[in-house]
Amino acid sequence: MKKVMIALLLCGVFFLLVSCDFSFTGPMILDCPESIVARVYEYALKYKDADTEYKWGGQDPLRAIQVDCSGLVIRCYQYALEGTGFSLLQPDMSSAYMYENAATLVPLEQLRPGDLIFMGEKNSANITHIAIFSRAEGNTIYFIDSTEKSAEGKAPSVNGVTERSYSRNDKRFKSGGIMQLKH
Numbered sequence: 001m002k003k004v005m006i007a008l009l010l011c012g013v014f015f016l017l018v019s020c021d022f023s024f025t026g027p028m029i030l031d032c033p034e035s036i037v038a039r040v041y042e043y044a045l046k047y048k049d050a051d052t053e054y055k056w057g058g059q060d061p062l063r064a065i066q067v068d069c070s071g072l073v074i075r076c077y078q079y080a081l082e083g084t085g086f087s088l089l090q091p092d093m094s095s096a097y098m099y100e101n102a103a104t105l106v107p108l109e110q111l112r113p114g115d116l117i118f119m120g121e122k123n124s125a126n127i128t129h130i131a132i133f134s135r136a137e138g139n140t141i142y143f144i145d146s147t148e149k150s151a152e153g154k155a156p157s158v159n160g161v162t163e164r165s166y167s168r169n170d171k172r173f174k175s176g177g178i179m180q181l182k183h
């Protein structure tokens with residue numbers, strides 16, 4: 001009788017274990033919370049105020065002075081994420097990769113300071129540039145980015161991290177985005 005009871009108990013435990021789903025789902029992926037995106041914007045302002053120069057492929061830390069557009073975004077998010085339990089989906093990403101794999105795309109009207117602006121050439125759908133949203137005033141979108149541009153017409157040359165603006169209808173704006181994070 002005792003053996004039958006033990007066998008029934010073991011069968012019950014076995015069926016209970018088999019019916020449970022023990023699959024590993026990995027870390028949760030979430031849109032960047034408001035408190036972190038606000039910190040991202042603060043770091044972008046620090047890069048701007050540090051007279052940071054543009055360098056293709058550059059991802060220098062804040063105390064250094066050379067960074068490209070995606071390097072600026074990556075570094076600002078890395079600094080803002082310290083001690084939060086969140087991390088980027090990848091430690092190094094291009095603007096196109098972030099657009100395709102690491103952001104929730106939203107209209108520019110839904111952006112918070114520190115969120116992403118994906119950009120490209122006027123007559124192309126390709127994402128070739130990324131910026132950090134600053135603010136919208138009327139028909140003008142302000143953003144912080146790192147770029148190197150020669151003077152064009154009335155526009156001065158740009159080299160490094162600056163705050164710039166374009167008309168809301170400028171064809172270089174492709175989408176807004178909220179960075180996705182692992183938790």
